Amino acid sequence: MQDEWHEPTREEISLPTVLGALADPARLALLQALHEVGESNCGALTALSGLDLSKSTVSHHLKVLREAGVTHTQFVGTSRRVSIRQDDLEAACPGLLHAVIGSHVHA
């Protein structure tokens, strides 16, 4: 496969798209878990987030986060290393990530 996906550049990150990516309890849970653990792979993230979703669904959610510019994904063997693009998000939507992570998610 390729070495990386297409992820939006910092300038391409758009507020509505980011908000849309975060407007889902499952993705918020994934983001929360990711924030607590720093970086992780898909499988571990599924467990950490406490979500009961199929592999394909989690893969879909991570894709949405990635394509919105929220997360960065690297290929590591058969696994993926997912992390939050904190600096890029701070530049594109100042304060947003902190506000979202700060709120305890009462869905």
Next chain:
Amino acid sequence: MQDEWHEPTREEISLPTVLGALADPARLALLQALHEVGESNCGALTALSGLDLSKSTVSHHLKVLREAGVTHTQFVGTSRRVSIRQDDLEAACPGLLHAVIGSHVHA
């Protein structure tokens, strides 16, 4: 008609729902206009936001914002007075409104 709609209490405001309400360029534009002008009615808001949308569509968007707990709506004659629930939002999702309003919306 009645005197007010059902709007969620401060405790009922949920992060995913608020994010979902904000995850639309039209609603962000309405919110931006509302923030600049303080409070307004539906018609004026449509003009101020620079949106080219039908009455029913704007009405729909304002309903989404209202039901998410983002805005408060009062009946004033045949018109409506719409305002942002700044305090409630700050209590439910600290920093979120400021972060969203702060970002210049490049949709």
Next chain:
DNA sequence: AGCATCGTACGACACCTATCGAACAATGTG
């Protein structure tokens, strides 16, 4: 009363989305 104005509600349409299972590709391990 009659009419205009402001906004909501409804039905319709096209489109997007969350979810799943199954099939597939890539890599690591015996």
Next chain:
DNA sequence: CACATTGTTCGATAGGTGTCGTACGATGCT
């Protein structure tokens, strides 16, 4: 090489969403 592991992709399906036009209701004005 055969097999297990990790994710992605595809097809399907059910349900949500943005948009519009039209019809309606409430209020104000003449």
